[in-house]
Amino acid sequence: MKIVVCIPTYNEAKNIKRLINQIFAHCNRHGFVDTWVLIIDDNSPDGTGDIVKQLQQEYSQLLLLERPKKMGLGSAYKAGFLKALSLKADIVCEMDADFSHDPSILPFFFRALQKYDSDLIIGSRRVKGGRVLNWGIHRKLISAGANLFAHFLLKLRTRDVTSGYRAIKADLLRKIHLKQLQTNGYAFQLELLYILEKKLKAETREIPITFVDRQFGKSKLGVKSIAEFLIELIRLRLFGSNVPLLK
Ligand SMILES: Nc1nc2c(ncn2[C@@H]2O[C@H](COP(=O)(O)OP(=O)(O)OP(=O)(O)O)[C@@H](O)[C@H]2O)c(=O)[nH]1
Numbered sequence: 001m002k003i004v005v006c007i008p009t010y011n012e013a014k015n016i017k018r019l020i021n022q023i024f025a026h027c028n029r030h031g032f033v034d035t036w037v038l039i040i041d042d043n044s045p046d047g048t049g050d051i052v053k054q055l056q057q058e059y060s061q062l063l064l065l066e067r068p069k070k071m072g073l074g075s076a077y078k079a080g081f082l083k084a085l086s087l088k089a090d091i092v093c094e095m096d097a098d099f100s101h102d103p104s105i106l107p108f109f110f111r112a113l114q115k116y117d118s119d120l121i122i123g124s125r126r127v128k129g130g131r132v133l134n135w136g137i138h139r140k141l142i143s144a145g146a147n148l149f150a151h152f153l154l155k156l157r158t159r160d161v162t163s164g165y166r167a168i169k170a171d172l173l174r175k176i177h178l179k180q181l182q183t184n185g186y187a188f189q190l191e192l193l194y195i196l197e198k199k200l201k202a203e204t205r206e207i208p209i210t211f212v213d214r215q216f217g218k219s220k221l222g223v224k225s226i227a228e229f230l231i232e233l234i235r236l237r238l239f240g241s242n243v244p245l246l247k
């Protein structure tokens with residue numbers, strides 16, 4: 001079973017080495033030896049890409065997709081997914097580089113996909129047992145608001161619609177014309193989930209996670225991202241998704 005863990009990075013020099021080491025260590029320990037890590041770096045000024053290049057000498061299953069400039073999280077995932085599918089992945093993962101997503105639970109995502117025969121596993125802060133550490137009231141409100149609006153307007157079953165910790169069966173992604181996804185920022189998480197849940201009727205399972213606020217580096221969530229999320233929410237509510245499905 002070939003797994004490709006896609007990680008978009010922008011200025012994650014303080015996190016990336018430790019994260020890659022831990023992902024490979026945990027996956028190997030649990031017998032997921034055909035796990036590949038794909039970093040999608042947008043020419044980070046802090047040299048994140050160079051650190052990854054160094055590490056490639058150590059890990060043959062570490063890949064780097066270099067892009068010329070910062071183009072947004074969603075756009076990075078689109079490029080990463082296309083690469084992962086071209087590598088004949090069976091499972092594709094989404095994950096942040098800032099240790100908000102604990103790498104030690106990745107193997108449990110893969111097990112859950114197999115055990116429940118699910119299409120999509122989501123690391124969730126909004127099911128029993130899930131929680132968030134060290135978030136201020138501001139971030140809590142934004143997250144709660146985003147989820148509330150998403151449930152109210154789109155009637156999504158998933159509790160944590162903005163979670164970026166996901167494992168997806170690759171065959172499901174192969175049914176989506178990925179290049180046609182509209183969003184390039186954080187709203188990508190919502191648009192993709194909408195297509196998976198509503199259009200492809202994906203069998204989804206949320207697993208509780210403890211989400212830890214980043215210790216190193218800066219958040220890239222700004223007003224623009226929030227605006228894009230709200231616009232996408234309204235667009236999906238009014239028109240649904242017109243992204244073509246492939247056979
Ligand atoms: N390639 C690429 N990666 C990005 C871009 N924006 C954010 N990222 C990465 O996407 C992941 C999530 O970004 P964060 O800044 O942690 O956003 P967040 O988790 O919503 O915000 P915090 O909770 O404040 O950390 C991180 O690994 C970032 O480095 C981008 O434009 N391009």
Ligand SMILES: [Mg+2]
Nearest residue numbers: 096098100214
């Ligand atoms: Mg983060």
